[in-house]
Amino acid sequence: MGIVLRQSVRNTVLTYIGFAIGAANALFMYPHFLGKTYYGLTAFLLSSANIMMPLMAFGVHNTLVKFYSGYLTERERAAFLGFMLMLPVLAIVPVGVIALIFQDVIIEWLSRENPIIAGYAWMIVAIGLCMGYFEIFYAWVKVHMKSVYGNFIREVLQRVLISIFLMMVFLDVISAVAFIYATVGIYLSTTLMMAVAALRIKRPEFDFKILERSRPMLVYSVFIILSGSVAVLLLDIDKFMLGNMLKIDNVAYYSVAIFIATVVAVPSRAMHQITYPITARLMHEGKYDELDQLYKKSSASLQVVGGYVLLGILINIDMLYKLLPDDYSQGVFVVFAIGLSKYFDLMLGNNNAIIFNSKYYRMVLALGLLLGLLAVALNYVAIPRYGINGAAMATLVSVFLYSLAKLLFVVIKMKLFPFTRSNVNAALIGVALFGLFYFWDIGLHPLLSIGVKSVLMSVLYWLAVIRFRVSQDIYEFAVRMMPSLRRIP
Secondary structure (H helix, E strand, O other): OHHHHHHHHHHHHHHHHHHHHHHHHHHHHHHHHHHHHHHHHHHHHHHHHHHHHHHHHOOHHHHHHHHHOOOOOHHHHHHHHHHHHHOOHHHHHHHHHHHHHOHHHHHHHHOOOOHHHHHHOHHHHHHHHHHHHHHHHHHHHHOOOOOHHHHHHHHHHHHHHHHHHHHHHHOOOOOHHHHHHHHHHHHHHHHHHHHHHHHHHOOOOOOHHHOOOHHHHHHHHHHHHHHHHHHHHHHHHHHHHHHHHOOOHHHHHHHHHHHHHHHHHHHHHHHHHHHHHHHHHHHHOOOHHHHHHHHHHHHHHHHHHHHHHHHHHHHHHHHHHOOOOHHHHHHHHHHHHHHHHHHHHHOOOOHHHHHHOOOOHHHHHHHHHHHHHHHHHHHHHHHHHHOHHHHHHHHHHHHHHHHHHHHHHHHHHHOOOOOOHHHHHHHHHHHHHHHHHOOOOOOOOHHHHHHHHHHHHHHHHHHHHHHOOOOHHHHHHHHHHOHHHHHOO
16 A cells, blocks of 8 residues: 555645635635625536536546446547547537526526526536536556646645635725636636646547447446546535525534534545556455455544544634634534535445445445435425524435445455554544643633644544554554654653
């Protein structure tokens, strides 16, 4: 797992740099510079575009990874890439026609609670299309084991550009309305940058005769569209429905809380960028013993790193919200609920990669569709009664059930199990330190309180992780960086 750890570390560093910039945007610049109305509008547009992304990409970003190993010659791979780039047109053309024919009805429905949405509805399709093709080009880079550059563009550069335009709003160089338009430009420009990087690795050829397995690729892509839609529904349907059912300001409050909780998932995003193609290769070659080891190692490593992040967030959450405008404090419960759902998903390691590269992905998809519909139903019932807390509860229940279903499916059908005693130790360390630090009020300025508690918790947490060797990969990496850690009793 050396290459996994090396690239995962680099991707994790880049992703956390991006999240640090994103934190400045989400927790300070958006609320103070853009205001809750336009912040809510921006979050609604991006969430809606993300819901459309699986359709706009036509599942190609996953199909490309799954079938790439089956093409051995450079000519076959170039033709394969050409076919992958053309495949999304099967979705883009009919979606565009339907959007044009029914645009008045669609816009009226989207803006029924918030008329401000009406003038920007077209951006949902534009941003969704950019997101889809970004993922396609990024997938081509990842199968060549060069994921770091794409991660930099998506996690760091996009957020830096957003920061620049938010600062321009603050300095009255542009208006809040101009910022919304600039957001579309940011996604378009970063997609073009990703395209250039991918095409430098291999230029496509449009020779469809060489693609003998186009039918299974089409079938797989359709199922990936549906499965991707399920995953996105579980992640973004809450913000979409909040904007459709409540005042747009609530989307701003919820988005801040979601951003804080989503930091927990960063290790997973970083590691999956390299474990996904490795998982596909191991399954293609039938090396299930190595796959089982990768499954267990990824589960333990992700739980340790994600648990550390979640613990740091939860013990400081009250102080963190004191730094935000008072209205945003409604999101504390949301952080707890969504953070726990992300933590459980981390514990599954590379579970998704195993499922989507197996012959059972269709059966899991059917279950996912049911749980996606459950998420919509739960949000529909809970949001009017409990507002953003209702959306958080609906998401927690839906994500937990979906993750549990995927876990049981891999255990029962493929005889692979991710958990070991290390997972229990990681959970116990987290619970113990949460009880020790959460209720401790230092009585200092919020920033000082966050700093002191975080430093003390970090020392205790990592000493415990190394002492009990909760993750062998993390232990080996730590002692390489600091050999004296071997002497910990």
